[in-house]
Amino acid sequence: MSRSEDERLVALEARCACDDPLFARAMSIGRPRRPREFRRTGAWWALAVTTAVLIGGVIVANGLLIATGLVGVGLAAQLLDPPT
Incomplete structure (x- = not known):
């Protein structure tokens, strides 16, 4: 590769x-992980808690x-909506 590409x-x-x-650390050690915008664990917890409140x-x-x-x-449903 040329210097500018590097x-x-x-x-x-x-x-x-x-x-x-x-994500960057996981890629460097060879064990890929989902990027932040595709991790929705917090959104699922928020949906469960607010459904219980409802x-x-x-x-x-x-x-x-x-x-x-x-x-x-x-709000939790909005967090679960995939990014465009």
């Missing part, structure tokens, strides 16, 4: 390490809990 690769590697250090609000008949659950479920 410099571009080094710049790309540095930017990747800055954006998502866990169901609890319906059982207790508390409007504030129902509203909180609906807003939370909407």
Whole structure:
């Protein structure tokens, strides 16, 4: 490779390490990991917790809990939406 291509690769590697250090470290040791934008574990937990809050609000008949659950479920669903 020419020197300019090497410099571009080094710049790309540095930017990747800055954006998502866990992904960059996993690639360097040879055990790939999903990039940050495709890891949705937190979104699933948020969806589970807010669904529980919504169901609890319906059982207790508390409007504030129902509203909180609906807003939370909407936010969690937005987090699960894949990036375009």
